[in-house]
Amino acid sequence: MYANDGFRELGLRECMRLMATEPVGRVVYTRYALPAVLPVNFGLDADGAVVLRTSATSDLVRAVNGAVVAFETDRIDTARHAGWSVVVTGTATVVRDPGEHERLARIMPVSWMPCPQETFIRVEPEVVTGRELVGGGTMYGVDLSA
16 A cells, blocks of 8 residues: 555656646636636647647736746546546746747647647746556556656
């Protein structure tokens, strides 16, 4: 049995590897002085930054540029009562450099929402935490020990 009532802390490598297996997460930010959560598809850059592709005119762009946000992704197996969750906390910035924008346009997933004026938001990982809840079986064949 694991300590912490069935939860196991995940190391940084495990967190980043697991995040890379999921296409959707949630960005947590402040909107009108209240917490807001928005589901988004995302990609991970080579340096570990979480990258969101969105509309340049979106409320999200205005709310998060220069702000500290959290980004969370997970995988849950409700039948086995098992799963994992990873949270990245860091400063979000809108990518303004044309060369960087072009590079990200080539390598990042396409937004699931139509974006007439695309832009990218980078969340630089300052704190990365993760944990696994182990239930009655393995998680979709994901080997957490690698």
